Amino acid sequence: MDAVERENQDRQKRWAKEQKVGEGAYAVVYRGREFSTGRRVAIKKIKVGQFKDGLDMSAIREVKYLRELKHQNVIELLDVFSNKTNLNLVLEFLDSDLEMIIKDRSLVFLPADIKSWMAMTFRGLEFCHRNFILHRDLKPNNLLIASDGQLKIADFGLARDFADPGFKMTCQVITRWYRPPELLFGSRYYSSAVDIWSLGCIFAELMLRTPYLAGESDMDQLKTIFRALGTPTEQEWPGHTKLPDYVPVGQFPKTPLRDLFTAASADTLNLLSKCLLYEPRKRLSASEALQHPYFFAIPHPTHPSKLPKCTTQMAPRPLGEVDGNVDMVGSGPGVKAAAPNKGRLKRKITSPLDDPKTRSIARKLDFTKHVKSP
Amino acid sequence: MATKSNYGWLQGRTVRKGGHASSNSHTRSSTPQVQSTSTTIFGGGIKDPSGRTSEYFSMDDQCPVCKSDRYLNPKLRLLVSSCYHKMCESCIDRLFTLGPASCPNCDKILRKLAFSPQTFEDLGVEKEVAVRRRIAKEFNKRLEDFDDLRSYNDYLEEVEDIAFNLINNIDIPATEERIAAYKAANAALTSLNLQREEAEALALKEQEDLERREREARAAQLAQQEQQEREERQREERELIDKLETSQKDAHKIVAKSRIAAAKRSSARAASSSANSSLLGMSFGMDYAKLLKTRTTKVNNVPDEPHVPFLDDYYAYDDLYTVRAEGYDDIISEAVRRDREGIMRAGGYKVEEAWNRALLTAVAGLDAAPLSGLDEPNSLGDVDVVMESV
Numbered sequence: 073m074d075a076v077e078r079e080n081q082d083r084q085k086r087w088a089k090e091q092k093v094g095e096g097a098y099a100v101v102y103r104g105r106e107f108s109t110g111r112r113v114a115i116k117k118i119k120v121g122q123f124k125d126g127l128d129m130s131a132i133r134e135v136k137y138l139r140e141l142k143h144q145n146v147i148e149l150l151d152v153f154s155n156k157t158n159l160n161l162v163l164e165f166l167d168s169d170l171e172m173i174i175k176d177r178s179l180v181f182l183p184a185d186i187k188s189w190m191a192m193t194f195r196g197l198e199f200c201h202r203n204f205i206l207h208r209d210l211k212p213n214n215l216l217i218a219s220d221g222q223l224k225i226a227d228f229g230l231a232r233d234f235a236d237p238g239f240k241m242t243c244q245v246i247t248r249w250y251r252p253p254e255l256l257f258g259s260r261y262y263s264s265a266v267d268i269w270s271l272g273c274i275f276a277e278l279m280l281r282t283p284y285l286a287g288e289s290d291m292d293q294l295k296t297i298f299r300a301l302g303t304p305t306e307q308e309w310p311g312h313t314k315l316p317d318y319v320p321v322g323q324f325p326k327t328p329l330r331d332l333f334t335a336a337s338a339d340t341l342n343l344l345s346k347c348l349l350y351e352p353r354k355r356l357s358a359s360e361a362l363q364h365p366y367f368f369a370i371p372h373p374t375h376p377s378k379l380p381k382c383t384t385q386m387a388p389r390p391l392g393e394v395d396g397n398v399d400m401v402g403s404g405p406g407v408k409a410a411a412p413n414k415g416r417l418k419r420k421i422t423s424p425l426d427d428p429k430t431r432s433i434a435r436k437l438d439f440t441k442h443v444k445s446p
Numbered sequence: 447m448a449t450k451s452n453y454g455w456l457q458g459r460t461v462r463k464g465g466h467a468s469s470n471s472h473t474r475s476s477t478p479q480v481q482s483t484s485t486t487i488f489g490g491g492i493k494d495p496s497g498r499t500s501e502y503f504s505m506d507d508q509c510p511v512c513k514s515d516r517y518l519n520p521k522l523r524l525l526v527s528s529c530y531h532k533m534c535e536s537c538i539d540r541l542f543t544l545g546p547a548s549c550p551n552c553d554k555i556l557r558k559l560a561f562s563p564q565t566f567e568d569l570g571v572e573k574e575v576a577v578r579r580r581i582a583k584e585f586n587k588r589l590e591d592f593d594d595l596r597s598y599n600d601y602l603e604e605v606e607d608i609a610f611n612l613i614n615n616i617d618i619p620a621t622e623e624r625i626a627a628y629k630a631a632n633a634a635l636t637s638l639n640l641q642r643e644e645a646e647a648l649a650l651k652e653q654e655d656l657e658r659r660e661r662e663a664r665a666a667q668l669a670q671q672e673q674q675e676r677e678e679r680q681r682e683e684r685e686l687i688d689k690l691e692t693s694q695k696d697a698h699k700i701v702a703k704s705r706i707a708a709a710k711r712s713s714a715r716a717a718s719s720s721a722n723s724s725l726l727g728m729s730f731g732m733d734y735a736k737l738l739k740t741r742t743t744k745v746n747n748v749p750d751e752p753h754v755p756f757l758d759d760y761y762a763y764d765d766l767y768t769v770r771a772e773g774y775d776d777i778i779s780e781a782v783r784r785d786r787e788g789i790m791r792a793g794g795y796k797v798e799e800a801w802n803r804a805l806l807t808a809v810a811g812l813d814a815a816p817l818s819g820l821d822e823p824n825s826l827g828d829v830d831v832v833m834e835s836v
Contacts, residue, residue: 195756261790311789314787352793353796355794359755359756368753372750373750373751373753
């Protein structure tokens with residue numbers, strides 16, 4: 073037994089595996105406990121044996137970035153150990169996610185609740201961005217809620233650090249409904265603004281209780297965005313027509329957000345519109361968003377312990393974190409972007425999930441009906 | 447109230463509905479007048495809770511008896527007999543002025559006063575509503591008047607039976623007998639329940655009144671506040687103009703001073719009004735609490751705190767360096783600076799972030815105390831320690 077193996081075994085002894093709570097294509101999640109303190113944890117066992125060329129990319133990403141991030145609003149990676157055939161990540165145990173809460177119709181959201189969730193999300197994201205990490209897969213499903221109400225950003229399977237100047241990144245990231253237009257146009261050079269767009273979509277979803285921009289395919293996603301926010305002009309977004317995958321999708325008029333978000337305050341709509349700006353460089357940064365008047369206005373954000381909680385027990389969630397490519401159970405909103413594989417950066421036209429059976433679109437918003445008649 | 451509702455029709459508060467908007471628009475005025483050609487005032491009909499009868503009429507009306515229609519006689523008014531046959535006022539006058547006579551349709555003996563205005567287009571509905579109203583007046587027992595649910599259900603079944611018979615003309619004499627028998631047996635209970643219903647209606651009305659008064663008080667308070675604000679603003683403007691006129695000081699300074707004062711006052715006002723509104727919201731909040739029963743049930747008195755943008759002093763680093771506004775002429779970022787078509791710009795790439803990162807990494811550890819006593823040499827957690835101390 074060499075030193076590494078011994079080390080691994082020592083680490084393993086600190087954690088007790090209890091019961092299986094979920095299984096995905098590439099990993100199994102167990103509920104567990106820390107022996108010394110009794111603290112509840114989740115242990116994610118990644119099956120290594122299946123991969124011909126070593127470990128799954130997203131598992132490496134998750135370990136690489138979570139190791140460096142420790143913040144109230146980011147899921148904590150407590151430990152990593154491996155044995156011969158698999159890799160184990162010990163993560164904080166969290167009860168529910170924001171998607172379940174949004175879908176639970178018995179819950180009533182107050183504007184202050186939404187403010188509180190958004191503040192926590194922006195704080196977590198700001199922490200990632202200040203450490204130069206792009207999350208690249210923000211969606212309600214990946215915002216987990218702890219038992220004390222704290223929201224935590226999870227699933228760093230698609231994360232990466234900020235690219236050095238002139239280095240290409242893949243544009244096949246972020247679940248489609250939360251993907252910004254520059255990625256849909258195939259931009260290989262982008263920045264933290266992509267995460268802000270996703271947060272804008274989540275913000276809108278919290279108010280609407282249904283996905284805001286639910287496109288059925290990448291093409292339809294662009295159309296949906298433009299229907300909701302108007303087709304961008306060269307003035308609004310200089311240079312977007314030169315992006316690699318630019319295609320004209322059609323001209324749609326701009327409709328005021330007020331038409332859809334009838335009950336929102338002016339501050340709310342201002343923040344939302346700044347998160348959903350077409351020109352990525354003009355989009356708010358996470359730290360600017362945290363200083364937006366919306367957060368300071370009355371009502372104050374709800375204290376996390378008083379936020380609405382899910383009444384139903386958490387179902388075994390499909391392990392989006394590790395499989396990267398495919399949601400096997402497919403209860404999540406829409407389609408995950410194909411995981412970027414090294415040496416195979418070509419854009420895939422269809423992802424394996426474009427099968428209507430696995431895609432559950434709750435309700436498509438009809439933006440046309442919100443056009444005011446003159 | 448009772449007299450009002452009983453004699454509403456006497457005061458001509460009958461509203462006609464249907465037909466041409468232009469022809470009946472005047473009947474919607476404050477004192478609508480039914481265009482009646484008869485000297486008799488026809489009561490009855492289906493009254494709504496305010497005691498009014500809204501009368502149905504259409505442009506295709508035709509009297510089944512004399513065949514005169516609205517085209518020939520714009521003042522045509524059709525009324526419904528107790529056997530639910532329609533005829534016009536002039537026919538009624540003609541046939542029944544000399545006393546009871548038989549219905550031209552079904553030969554039932556009718557009286558002139560038994561005619562009533564029509565409310566529903568479908569006479570079947572008209573009849574059903576009338577029958578059910580009559581039945582409901584007598585058969586008003588409640589669940590608590592019965593020993594068990596079973597007997598209450600039986601009772602409801604019987605009531606439904608009677609209503610069905612009356613509506614569809616099945617076995618009328620036997621049914622009437624059943625009603626009479628019930629009436630005799632339950633007279634005391636019926637009147638008691640009637641009283642109970644009245645009391646409940648009264649309580650409901652009182653509560654509505656209370657809510658309305660509260661709303662009005664709130665609106666009045668808001669209006670008063672607005673008025674105060676307006677007056678104050680006007681006064682300020684006047685003062686400012688006076689000062690500008692008389693003072694020798696710099697005009698800019700005077701304006702700036704008065705602006706600061708105004709901002710102070712408005713913030714004070716906002717604070718006091720928010721305090722007020724929270725007071726007013728108390729009773730409203732009670733109802734709201736009931737609505738939100740899915741929230742944490744245990745008593746939770748943690749107050750909502752105002753938003754704090756950052757929970758640490760990370761951005762204190764900004765003191766240590768600044769990113770040059772004109773950018774840097776370094777080799778790494780050359781690709782971005784050369785990006786003539788603006789593809790990287792359009793995609794949102796920010797070379798400033800890369801520069802910031804480089805600078806931050808350079809200065810980040812400068813005033814961090816060295817880690818003392820690395821007693822966990824093999825710990826992966828060292829990274830965390832560094833991050834935190836940073």
